[in-house]
Structures are given as C-alpha cells and as structure tokens.
C-alpha cells in the first residue's frame with residue numbers, strides 16, 4: 117500500500133521540472149508538479165532564452181539590412197525601430213511555444229500540475245494552499261532570479277532586468293547595461309543594433325569572464341565596431357534619476373581612482389543570478405543551501421537522499437539544456453532507481469552574440485586552473501569559403517589537445533558557432549578522435565569545414581614533414597619540387 121500521495125513531487129515548472137515531470141509521468145509514476153507563477157515554462161520561455169533569442173534575431177535582421185551595400189545592394193535609409201512592435205513579436209513567439217508547456221498537455225501525459233506557493237513541512241510533505249501533500253521523492257527545480265548588485269540609489273531609479281526588459285515599449289536613446297556576462301552582452305548588442313547607444317559596465321577585466329581572453333577580445337572588438345562602449349575593470353557606485361535621465365557614477369573596480377558619471381535613458385541590470393529558495397521552507401525538510409543554491413552530488417541528490425535539486429537552483433551550469441539533462445538524471449535516480457550521474461564535461465554552451473561563442477570541455481583558462489598541459493590548434497573563419505560568401509569572416513575555432521592529440525576542449529567564435537559546436541559535442545560524447553574528424557568528408561561550401569580543417573592541421577605537420585617526404589622520395593623515386 118502506498119505510503120505517500122505521490123511517487124514524485126516536483127517544485128518548479130521550468131526546463132528542469134517539466135523534463136522530469138513529463139518523463140516520470142510517462143514511466144507511470146504518480147507525479148505532481150507545483151508552480152508558483154501561474155504558468156509553466158520558467159525563465160527560459162518567459163524571460164530568458166526564447167525572448168532573448170527572438171530579440172537577437174530581430175536585431176540581426178536590422179543589422180544585416182544596414183549592411184546592404186556590402187552585398188552590392190542599394191543602401192537603405194532605415195527608419196527608427198518601434199520597440200513595441202518588436203516586443204509584440206517576441207510575445208507571439210512565447211505564446212506559440214507556451215502551448216507546448218500547457219498544464220493540459222502535462223495532464224494528458226499523466227502529471228498533475230498545481231499552481232500555488234509550496235512550502236516543505238518535512239522531508240516528504242509539502243504544503244500547497246493549506247493542503248499537505250506527500251511524495252516518496254521530491255525534485256526542487258525552482259530556478260534563479262536576477263541578482264541585484266549593491267549600488268547606492270538602485271532602489272530609487274527605474275531599471276530593467278531580464279524579467280522586465282522584454283515588456284519595454286520604447287527604445288531608449290541611451291542604455292547602460294550593468295554586467296558584461298552572456299546576458300549583458302547579448303542584450304547590449306541587440307539594443308545597439310536596434311538603434312540604442314549602449315554602454316556596458318563590467319567589474320572584471322574582460323567581458324564573458326569564463327571564456328579565454330582572446331575569444332572575448334574578438335567579441336569585444338565586434339561590439340565596439342557596432343558602437344557599444346565597454347568599460348571593464350569598472351564598478352557601478354551610485355545611481356540617480358534626474359530629469360528622466362539615469363545618472364550612473366562609476367569608478368575603478370579596485371583601489372582609488374577618478375569617478376565618472378554616465379547618463380542614460382534606461383538601465384539594464386544583468387549582473388548575475390541568485391537561486392530561488394525563498395518561501396520553500398527548506399529548513400523544515402533539513403535541506404542545506406548556500407547563497408549559490410542547493411548543493412547536490414553528481415546524482416543530483418541534496419543532503420537529503422530522496423530530495424533532488426536540478427537546473428539553475430543547484431548553481432552548477434545555468435543553461436536550459438543542462439536543466440533538462442539534470443531533470444532526466446534526477447528522474448532516473450528517483451523513479452527508475454538507476455544510479456545515473458551527471459557528467460558536465462560532455463555538455464557544451466553558447467553565448468548568442470554575433471559572432472556566437474560556443475564551447476565544450478576545457479578552454480585555456482580552465483586547463484591552466486586545473487594544471488592540465490595542452491597544445492592549441494586554431495583555424496580562422498577568414499579561411500572558410502562559406503563564411504566569406506556570407507560576409508562573416510570574424511572568428512576562429514580553437515582546439516585544446518593533450519600530448520597524445522586527444523581533444524580536451526573546443527571553442528568556436530564565429531557565425532553559427534552554436535550549431536557548429538555540436539560536431540565537437542558529439543565527438544566528445546562518442547569519443548571520436550581527430551583522425552575521424554579530419555578524415556570525414558565535409559560538404560562544400562559549409563561553415564562546418566572549419567572543424568575538419570582544424571583537426572587536419574594537427575596531422576598536417578606530421579604528414580608533410582621532411583621525414584615523410586624523404587621516405588616517399590626513396591620509395592617511389594619522386595623528383596621533388598617543381599618550382
């Protein structure tokens with residue numbers, strides 16, 4: 117006889133929670149999913165990936181139109197952008213995808229969706245709307261929210277975060293973006309391309325601080341060429357609102373130095389994320405958590421072995437595809453009792469600026485941090501025929517190899533890097549070596565040829581060496597260079 121109301125309870129109806137709910141219900145587990153926002157889909161659908169990528173695409177259409185003369189077309193006199201109409205399309209795309217994430221669909225799969233504010237009563241029981249609901253296992257998948265930096269006056273001025281920017285109706289003439297991470301850079305470029313004068317304020321010494329400096333530098337140059345001002349090593353000190361303008365005082369990130377006042381019409385705060393733990397009464401269940409989130413082991417278990425934490429809430433890798441991956445692993449462990457473990461070395465990620473920056477495995481920064489010896493092979497997009505045909509010569513692919521030529525990591529900065537990286541993600545997951553990559557006939561003319569050429573470079577120095585040439589000369593009586 118069942119001791120609990122449900123086999124599996126899930127808190128949070130975003131990427132991680134929905135993946136786990138759909139899988140568990142289809143395996144026949146009695147599943148309940150609790151969501152506090154009144155709709156399913158989470159950050160990715162409503163305030164994250166979907167609206168940002170829609171906006172980025174719209175902005176790239178505009179940027180391409182502005183470049184018409186480069187392609188031999190007539191120059192276009194482009195009118196100002198109506199941001200309201202741009203955001204209407206963003207809302208339409210969200211609405212279309214929302215149908216896929218409807219409570220009815222999940223009910224048809226066999227999972228009950230309930231809206232409300234869940235709070236743990238103990239490690240098996242959660243209170244929802246005054247009702248105690250028990251489950252044998254729980255998955256916490258409540259995601260993250262924008263973290264607000266400590267800046268004097270921030271609470272007294274209007275500002276956007278990712279939760280409000282996609283509801284904006286008027287394109288600001290001048291926009292300050294606080295934070296040069298992936299979200300800050302993506303939004304800065306999109307608004308600049310739509311017509312705002314954008315300034316990025318970044319505390320660290322480079323934008324996209326997780327990426328290698330040479331990769332970030334390529335993006336920085338591109339952003340600056342499109343008119344974005346970038347202040348690295350800079351701290352936002354105080355902000356005030358004067359005559360409808362936002363005045364932001366900045367200074368050096370560390371030590372003393374001259375302060376500077378920047379003026380803008382809007383401020384976007386994109387300065388990191390914080391885990392959504394408020395209101396869950398995690399203490400009542402004895403669940404440990406920190407300012408970074410709820411720590412888990414590689415089976416996604418919290419310190420309470422039948423309670424799992426997946427997605428942004430565990431603070432490991434804040435991406436939708438990772439949230440889905442983790443939801444599947446927690447589901448295997450909790451429902452199927454299969455001891456599956458998360459392996460983040462097999463997972464890639466991408467920042468969807470133009471050019472995009474996509475990665476899998478080690479980059480130089482991470483290799484140096486963990487003391488791994490490596491060599492680097494690079495191939496430029498300016499050597500790729502398709503990139504030239506499309507007028508997108510910026511960027512490169514960079515492979516990190518160990519002494520034996522085994523792939524440690526791949527990074528690509530360039531057009532469609534987020535698509536191109538999948539060949540390397542597959543290679544990593546399938547343990548495919550450089551020989552196969554170099555020997556695989558890639559279609560011409562494609563951007564993907566850059567991967568084959570980079571792999572081929574590793575063998576070229578060996579294949580066409582003096583030693584090989586002298587052996588061949590001897591064997592086949594070759595005559596040598598003609599000119």
Ligand SMILES: Cc1cc2nc3c(=O)[nH]c(=O)nc-3n(C[C@H](O)[C@H](O)[C@H](O)COP(=O)(O)OP(=O)(O)OC[C@H]3O[C@@H](n4cnc5c(N)ncnc54)[C@H](O)[C@@H]3O)c2cc1C
Pocket residue numbers: 127128129130131132133150151152153155156157158159160161163164165166168169232233234257258259260278299392393394395396426427428429433434435436437438439468
């Ligand atoms: C602007 C932006 C752009 C992004 N772009 C990308 C991208 O291009 N690619 C990518 O991979 N990732 C991207 N991300 C990250 C991605 O959105 C997150 O990693 C992903 O949404 C995490 O999924 P999750 O299931 O952990 O959380 P979410 O999808 O946020 O789901 C959490 C759910 O829990 C609910 N919830 C919160 N608290 C409670 C509570 N107390 N009780 C009940 N329910 C609760 C929330 O309402 C939400 O529905 C982006 C993020 C942002 C902000």
